[in-house]
Amino acid sequence: MKSKLFSIVIYLAATISGLLVLLYPFFLPAISIQSGFGTFRAGEMPAMMTLLLGLCMLVLLVEAQGPVMNTKLIALLGVLVAINSALRFIETAIPGPGGFTPIFFLIILVGYVFGGRVGFLMGALTMLVSGLVTGGVGPWLPGQMFTAGWVGMSAALLRPIIRLLMAKRHPDNTSAINLEIIVLAIFGFLWGFLYGMLMNLWQWPFILGPQEQSWAAGLGMGETLQRYLAFYLVTSFVWDAIAAIGNVLLILMFGAPTLKALRRFQNRFSFTYTPERNAVPSELGRGSAG
Amino acid sequence: MKIPWAWVIWLVAVLVVLTITRNPLYLLIDIGCVLFVGLALQRVEVGTPRLYSPWKFAGWIILLATIFNTLTSHYGETVLFTIPGKLPLISGNVTLEAMVYGAINGLILTGMLMSFTVLNLALPVRDLISLIPRAFFPVAVVTSIAVTYLPTTVRQYQQIREAQAVRGHQMRTLRDWLPLLMPLLVGGLEHAMQLAEAMTARGFASPKPEVGRRQVYPRLLMLLGVVLLALGWWAQLVSASWKGWLVILSGAVLILLGLWFTGTHSPRTAYHRHVWSWNDGLGIIGALVVISVYLLPIPGIGKVTLYYDPYPKLSLPQFSPLIGMAMLSLLIPGILALKSLNDETL
Numbered sequence: 001m002k003s004k005l006f007s008i009v010i011y012l013a014a015t016i017s018g019l020l021v022l023l024y025p026f027f028l029p030a031i032s033i034q035s036g037f038g039t040f041r042a043g044e045m046p047a048m049m050t051l052l053l054g055l056c057m058l059v060l061l062v063e064a065q066g067p068v069m070n071t072k073l074i075a076l077l078g079v080l081v082a083i084n085s086a087l088r089f090i091e092t093a094i095p096g097p098g099g100f101t102p103i104f105f106l107i108i109l110v111g112y113v114f115g116g117r118v119g120f121l122m123g124a125l126t127m128l129v130s131g132l133v134t135g136g137v138g139p140w141l142p143g144q145m146f147t148a149g150w151v152g153m154s155a156a157l158l159r160p161i162i163r164l165l166m167a168k169r170h171p172d173n174t175s176a177i178n179l180e181i182i183v184l185a186i187f188g189f190l191w192g193f194l195y196g197m198l199m200n201l202w203q204w205p206f207i208l209g210p211q212e213q214s215w216a217a218g219l220g221m222g223e224t225l226q227r228y229l230a231f232y233l234v235t236s237f238v239w240d241a242i243a244a245i246g247n248v249l250l251i252l253m254f255g256a257p258t259l260k261a262l263r264r265f266q267n268r269f270s271f272t273y274t275p276e277r278n279a280v281p282s283e284l285g286r287g288s289a290g
Numbered sequence: 291m292k293i294p295w296a297w298v299i300w301l302v303a304v305l306v307v308l309t310i311t312r313n314p315l316y317l318l319i320d321i322g323c324v325l326f327v328g329l330a331l332q333r334v335e336v337g338t339p340r341l342y343s344p345w346k347f348a349g350w351i352i353l354l355a356t357i358f359n360t361l362t363s364h365y366g367e368t369v370l371f372t373i374p375g376k377l378p379l380i381s382g383n384v385t386l387e388a389m390v391y392g393a394i395n396g397l398i399l400t401g402m403l404m405s406f407t408v409l410n411l412a413l414p415v416r417d418l419i420s421l422i423p424r425a426f427f428p429v430a431v432v433t434s435i436a437v438t439y440l441p442t443t444v445r446q447y448q449q450i451r452e453a454q455a456v457r458g459h460q461m462r463t464l465r466d467w468l469p470l471l472m473p474l475l476v477g478g479l480e481h482a483m484q485l486a487e488a489m490t491a492r493g494f495a496s497p498k499p500e501v502g503r504r505q506v507y508p509r510l511l512m513l514l515g516v517v518l519l520a521l522g523w524w525a526q527l528v529s530a531s532w533k534g535w536l537v538i539l540s541g542a543v544l545i546l547l548g549l550w551f552t553g554t555h556s557p558r559t560a561y562h563r564h565v566w567s568w569n570d571g572l573g574i575i576g577a578l579v580v581i582s583v584y585l586l587p588i589p590g591i592g593k594v595t596l597y598y599d600p601y602p603k604l605s606l607p608q609f610s611p612l613i614g615m616a617m618l619s620l621l622i623p624g625i626l627a628l629k630s631l632n633d634e635t636l
Contacts (some may be wrong), residue, residue, distance in 0.1 A: 005508075006509065006513075008293070009513065009514065010509060010513050010516070013513055013516045013517055014516050014554055015519075016520065017516050017517075017520040017523075018525065020520050020523060021523060026529055035420075047305075047309045048523075052519055052523060053539070055515070055516075055519060055541075055542055055545050056516060056519065058426075058545065058549060059512045059513075059515070059516050059545060060550075061426060061429055062426065062512065062548075062549060062552060063509070063512075065426065065428040071484040071485075071486045071490045071494050072482075072490075074428060074431050074432055074435070074486075075435065075482040075483075075485040075486035075489060076479070076482045076486070077432045077433075077435075077436075078431070078432045078433075078435025078436045078439060078482070078485070079435065079436075079439055079478045079479065079481055079482035079485070080479075081432060081433075081435075081436040082435070082436040082437075082438075082440045082442075082443050082478070082480070083443055083474060083475060083478045084440035084444075085436060085440055086440055086443040086444050086447060089440070089444065090444075090447070113384050121429070121432070125429065125432055125433060125436065128433060129433055129437060129440070130438040130608070132410075132415055132418055132419075132433075132437060133415070133437065133440055139571075142578035187546060200391070249464055250464075253465055253467075253468065254467070254468055254472075257468065257472055258471075258472070258475060261472065261475055261479065262478050262479075263477040265482075265483070268483060269483070269486070276569055286361055
């Protein structure tokens with residue numbers, strides 16, 4: 001119990017620190033602009049953000065991998081990450097429209113079925129492995145791993161919500177609408193935009209544009225948010241809308257059979273291996289291999 | 291150079307240049323060195339050859355970055371023409387300064403992408419995985435499995451696609467992906483099941499109290515480190531003073547210490563270890579020269595030339611021959627690769 005609480009504290013601290021690094025333009029009263037046009041900071045800040053996000057990412061990874069010591073989870077994650085990376089590989093070869101990508105579909109469903117830790121690892125490692133095989137390792141990787149990890153981790157939060165909605169549903173209600181899939185689709189839709197919004201924050205303070213869309217030192221949170229939304233609407237909204245709609249379509253079309261397959265294997269993976277403690281080594285050695 | 295860490299240090303040196311200076315002359319030297327090393331590696335056929343031309347690739351990035359900044363930024367005194375109307379982001383003066391600033395952004399982006407491409411070219415995936423610290427051995431195993439299983443997955447996908455095509459299945463809408471996706475997923479999960487059983491049978495992750503028990507102290511160190519990182523980041527942004535950097539540095543040290551302690555309980559074995567050679571040492575020295583010139587206060591080296599800003603009125607960038615010459619040491623890995631090719635032909 002103590003270990004679990006400690007774990008939650010570490011997750012929260014690393015997540016909040018990562019968010020603080022990403023969202024700093026919103027709650028910062030004044031960033032120094034001593035060099036004019038932010039040129040000095042333009043070189044320094046992305047490197048700093050990469051470094052700090054990378055460190056927060058390492059802490060989250062080491063914490064999340066803790067219970068993944070058993071072979072079943074390692075094998076399961078390895079294969080699922082490979083499948084998802086193959087999807088990204090196919091997507092790189094045959095690009096879809098706008099920001100459409102098939103990878104978040106599996107990250108969300110795996111996080112929802114297997115829990116936040118596995119979801120986080122699924123998201124982060126999908127980005128790492130697909131980056132390794134497509135030559136996409138770069139300073140953007142920690143941010144991508146962090147955000148994709150959050151997608152998988154936060155999917156586990158849907159479980160109590162869906163349980164509550166299912167409990168409220170009338171037992172005689174035999175409607176064909178799958179409530180679980182609808183909630184997951186809404187979640188995928190929201191993350192379609194959120195992922196783009198978070199990744200955009202990487203460079204927004206350094207992009208020079210019209211005053212009403214640019215970051216400026218000393219603005220309040222409300223004004224900064226308003227400017228960021230204006231920038232986002234003009235530059236990324238359509239791109240991310242395609243990503244969000246893509247997530248919804250994938251979850252609506254393939255969500256139910258995929259959930260069924262994942263749950264079936266979750267049950268099959270739930271065996272535990274306990275070596276017989278009082279077996280003497282000579283007896284173990286005599287055991288048949290069949 | 292064979293040692294993965296030697297390549298990482300070379301990459302750090304390239305990135306230090308790209309991060310610190312915006313002087314296009316130094317950026318061009320940096321990218322030229324990266325390009326030379328990349329072409330040398332391609333010539334000696336190290337790693338997987340890339341299909342694209344580096345010139346075309348760099349050209350596209352610089353062009354796109356220039357167009358983007360020229361159309362969206364309207365600062366600068368040298369107005370080329372004006373885009374009329376009230377188009378959001380686009381309408382306004384088009385300036386030469388914005389164009390140059392955009393081209394510099396493109397150069398930096400090109401340099402970053404190219405340097406990582408060269409790293410991917412120089413090191414096979416197994417060497418990249420070997421860079422994962424010992425503390426992350428479960429993650430490293432998952433990554434190894436995923437990288438190994440990925441070609442099988444792609445092959446399986448092609449086989450499923452062919453099998454479905456024989457049955458008359460056609461890809462018309464998104465829904466038609468279901469008969470491809472489900473066999474791929476279920477086949478993969480079956481494979482994971484077999485793999486898990488095989489790993490258990492071979493004693494992988496068998497209960498060892500010293501490994502299985504979650505260590506408290508390293509986790510405490512990392513927790514403290516993360517809190518210090520956040521506090522230092524905040525302090526540094528608000529006051530931009532050295533105190534913030536100091537707190538960030540303490541946080542980073544605590545996190546790295548925590549990781550090191552966690553890693554000490556995970557022994558690492560390798561079938562084949564790279565042996566350090568003079569070539570690796572030479573490459574590292576070359577990279578360290580560049581890092582020192584850029585980061586350390588060395589007398590006689592004019593750091594002022596590193597700073598360049600085309601705004602508000604375009605001016606020519608300054609150049610220090612000493613810095614330029616020091617940067618040429620980034621060519622060492624490429625020269626060594628070509629030398630090894632010559633030695634082999636002789």
